[in-house]
Amino acid sequence: xxxxxxxxxxxxxxxxxxxxxxxxxxxxxxxxxxxxxxxxxxxxxxxxxxxxxxxxxxxxxxxxxxxxxxxxxxxxxxxxxxxxxxxxxxxxxxxxxxxxxxxxxxxxxxxxxxxxxxxxxxxxxxxxxxxxxxxxxxxxxxxxxxxxxxxxxxxxxxxxxxxxxxxxxxxxxxxxxxxxxxxxxxxxxxxxxxxxxxxxxxxxxxxxxxxxxxxxxxxxxxxxxxxxxxxxxxxxxxxxxxxxxxxxxxxxxxxxxxxxxxxxxxxxxxxxxxxxxxxxxxxxxxxxxxxxxxxxxxxxxxxxxxxxxxxxxxxxxxxxxxxxxxxxxxxxxxxxxxxxxxxxxxxxxxxxxxxxxxxxxxxxxxxxxxxxxxxxxxxxxxxxxxxxxxxxxxxxxxxxxxxxxxxxxxxxxxxxxxxxxxxxxxxxxxxxxxxxxxxxxxxxxxxxxxxxxxxxxxxxxxxxxxxxxxxxxxxxxxxxxxxxxxxxxxxxxxxxxxxxxxxxxxxxxxxxxxxxxxxxxxxxxxxxxxxxxxxxx
Numbered sequence: 136x137x138x139x140x141x142x143x144x145x146x147x148x149x150x151x152x153x154x155x156x157x158x159x160x161x162x163x164x165x166x167x168x169x170x171x172x173x174x175x176x177x178x179x180x181x182x183x184x185x186x187x188x189x190x191x192x193x194x195x196x197x198x199x200x201x202x203x204x205x206x207x208x209x210x211x212x213x214x215x216x217x218x219x220x221x222x223x224x225x226x227x228x229x230x231x232x233x234x235x236x237x238x239x240x241x242x243x244x245x246x247x248x249x250x251x252x253x254x255x256x257x258x259x260x261x262x263x264x265x266x267x268x269x270x271x272x273x274x275x276x277x278x279x280x281x282x283x284x285x286x287x288x289x290x291x292x293x294x295x296x297x298x299x300x301x302x303x304x305x306x307x308x309x310x311x312x313x314x315x316x317x318x319x320x321x322x323x324x325x326x327x328x329x330x331x332x333x334x335x336x337x338x339x340x341x342x343x344x345x346x347x348x349x350x351x352x353x354x355x356x357x358x359x360x361x362x363x364x365x366x367x368x369x370x371x372x373x374x375x376x377x378x379x380x381x382x383x384x385x386x387x388x389x390x391x392x393x394x395x396x397x398x399x400x401x402x403x404x405x406x407x408x409x410x411x412x413x414x415x416x417x418x419x420x421x422x423x424x425x426x427x428x429x430x431x432x433x434x435x436x437x438x439x440x441x442x443x444x445x446x447x448x449x450x451x452x453x454x455x456x457x458x459x460x461x462x463x464x465x466x467x468x469x470x471x472x473x474x475x476x477x478x479x480x481x482x483x484x485x486x487x488x489x490x491x492x493x494x495x496x497x498x499x500x501x502x503x504x505x506x507x508x509x510x511x512x513x514x515x516x517x518x519x520x521x522x523x524x525x526x527x528x529x530x531x532x533x534x535x536x537x538x539x540x541x542x543x544x545x546x547x548x549x550x551x552x553x554x555x556x557x558x559x560x561x562x563x564x565x566x567x568x569x570x571x572x573x574x575x576x577x578x579x580x581x582x583x584x585x586x587x588x589x590x591x592x593x594x595x596x597x598x599x600x601x602x603x604x605x606x607x608x609x610x611x612x613x614x615x616x617x618x619x620x621x622x623x624x625x626x627x628x629x630x631x632x633x634x635x636x637x638x639x640x641x642x643x644x645x646x647x648x649x650x651x652x653x654x655x656x657x658x659x660x661x662x663x664x665x666x667x668x669x670x671x672x
Contacts, residue, residue, distance in 0.1 A: 182646025184606050187587050187637050192625045193580040196510030198555070200503045202570045204495035205537070205558070206472065212236065213465040214243075215488035218481050223492070225479055229470040235492045236468040236481055243463040250456035257452040261445040276430040279353055283423040286354040290419040294407035298359065302404035305366055305373075309400040312377035313393040328374070328381035335367070335374035342367035354422065357415075362403075369399055472496055477568070495568060500559045501537055502572050505544060505552040513578030514539055520557045521575040524564065533560040536576065581625050585633040591643045592623065592631055603637065604644035616644055 216238035223235050308331070315324055346364040355361055373396045376389055432441075468491055478493035502522055506514065520534040540554040557574050559566065593602050605619040621636030637643070 182644050184642050184644055185588060185591065187585055187633065187639055187641040187643060189583055189639050190586040190630070191580070191582045192584060192586060192627050192630060192632055194513065194578045194625055194627055195575045196506060196513065196578050197573060197575050198504040198506045198510070199571065199573050200505060200557075202500055202559075202566055202568055202572065203503050204474075204497055204568060205499040205501050205556075206474070207477070207495040208471060208474075208493065209490055210235065210468055210471070210492045210494065211490050212238070212468055212481075212488050214238065214462050215486070216240075216243075216466060218483050218485055218487050220483055221479060221481060223476050223479065225476055227476045229474060229476060229494065231470055231472045233470045234467050235470055235476075235494075236487075238466040238487075240463060240466045243459070243466055246459045247456070247463055250452070250459040254449070254452040254456050257445070257449045261442070261449050264442050264445050272433055273430075276426070276433045279426040280423070280430050282353050283419070283426040286357055287416075287419040287423050289359070290357070290411045290415050294410040295359065298362065299404070299407045301363075301366060302400065302407050305370055306397070306400040306404050308370065309373045309393070309397040312373045313390070313397050315377055315381065316390050316393050325378075325381040328378040332371075332374040332378045335371040339364075339367040339371045357419070366403060369396060369403075372396060373400075468492065470494060473498070497568070500566055500568075502534065502557040502559060502574055504555045504557060504574055504576075506555045506576070508543070508551040508553065510576070510578065511539070511553045511555075514555060514576055519577050521577075522557065522559060522572050523574075524566070524570055524572040526570060527564055530564065532562045532564065532566075534558055534574065535560075579625055581632060584624065585637060585639060586630045587633055587637070587643055588645055589626060589629060589631045591645045592621070604646075605637070606642040606644055 218236060219239045220237040221235070222237070223229060223233075229235070312328075312331075315328070318324075342360070342364040346360045349355060349358055349360050352358060373393065376393050376396070379389060474494045474496040476492060476494050479491075480493075481487040481491045514536060516536050516538060518536045520536060522532045522534050523530070524532070534557040537556045537558040539556075542553075543551050544554055546552070555576070557576075587603065591603050593604075595601070600620060601623050602618050602620050604616045607615045607617065609615050619636055622634045624632035624634045626632070
């Protein structure tokens with residue numbers, strides 16, 4: 136295809152070559168007799184005489200390319216998901232905003248609902264801070280302070296002597312039970328074990344009742360009732376183990392449990408003897424400080440700093456909601472403008488992300504050309520062009536240059552070219568994307584200038600001069616030809632502008648005539664009848 140286009144470009148750029156061959160074939164039967172004086176010899180060559188006229192010229196550059204849409208789009212899904220529907224196919228015409236791909240939106244809708252709920256919560260928190268505390272909130276904060284203060288006093292007073300005595304008794308009981316397990320059961324031991332079990336059960340019930348009365352206190356873990364409940368529980372476990380040991384004999388596991396109960400009772404007693412420790416005092420003081428700070432905050436209100444934080448949390452929740460709604464909207468891929476679908480890359484039921492659909496605006500087509508660097512200097516945006524499609528070689532479509540690339544096209548070829556886009560004018564032809572076409576780009580134009588066929592001009596490449604054979608007649612009415620220097624201007628494929636050396640109405644020869652050096656005593660050879668054919672008469 137590349138060789139074909141290059142051949143076409145060369146053929147269209149130099150149409151006068153073929154014209155010259157045709158003209159020569161037409162003029163060949165008409166012999167032009169050149170005259171030599173004083174017995175000289177004349178050479179004969181076919182040719183044509185034409186008249187210098189005033190006309191219009193336009194210079195053109197020719198290039199080949201393919202049709203593309205001025206706007207085409209490779210549309211990608213901005214969120215990943217399962218494709219629910221693809222309502223378009225290749226070749227479908229769509230309008231701006233039409234849905235092209237729809238994803239399953241169940242998860243995205245849930246995200247929007249959650250974001251709305253989070254916003255409502257943050258707005259409620261901000262409202263509470265701004266409106267101030269209620270009477271119930273003040274009462275609760277004060278109660279927490281009172282409880283923390285009482286707990287600190289209890290810790291500072293140390294362990295109750297009764298608690299210490301009870302802990303000692305528990306330790307002795309655990310030790311005795313452990314020793315009984317080691318000694319094995321007897322009748323008295325069974326009776327004692329059963330009595331101890333009943334006492335332990337009663338003690339646990341009393342401890343549980345005492346604990347239940349204060350279970351709602353915020354410092355329940357540090358209160359005496361909790362310790363007593365723990366002790367009663369341990370005692371019951373010890374009593375149960377002792378009874379089981381007295382009735383069935385102790386297993387290795389029971390002996391281990393009894394020993395653990397002894398260690399637990401000893402630890403409890405030691406904790407009471409050591410109370411209060413520095414850690415217990417620090418913990419109780421910290422609880423009181425926190426409760427007092429909270430009461431102060433509730434009493435005075437949130438303050439500017441907390442209100443600002445709450446306001447920022449509201450704004451963040453709004454952003455999260457907007458993002459969730461945006462993701463939901465992106466689950467539907469829509470056409471950005473009117474156009475035609477050129478490719479579909481997804482189908483219903485599959486997990487998809489990235490490129491999904493391609494489309495093009497076929498109402499605005501352009502021919503994309505690769506123009507040789509020797510022609511690019513004469514081109515400008517807005518210049519007219521004439522386009523001929525390979526599909527319809529006999530039909531011309533008007534156009535104009537829409538853009539010229541500022542950088543040469545990257546290519547492995549030694550030929551340097553630039554991308555030029557030609558906007559196609561209105562046409563009834565069913566032009567399709569990718570079609571191949573040639574474009575004549577009008578690089579310059581002049582009107583009302585002297586014009587002669589380019590074949591009438593002889594160029595001296597070394598001297599850089601141009602000349603024509605100016606036709607005339609001598610005193611005897613015989614044809615003469617004078618080599619006349621001219622300067623040239625604009626050229627198209629067939630004709631050349633003459634800027635000096637000729638005037639309108641002059642006649643020039645297309646072709647060449649040579650005369651040998653005359654010999655002494657020669658004579659004039661008259662022209663053969665009918666040997667000239669004049670053009671433009």
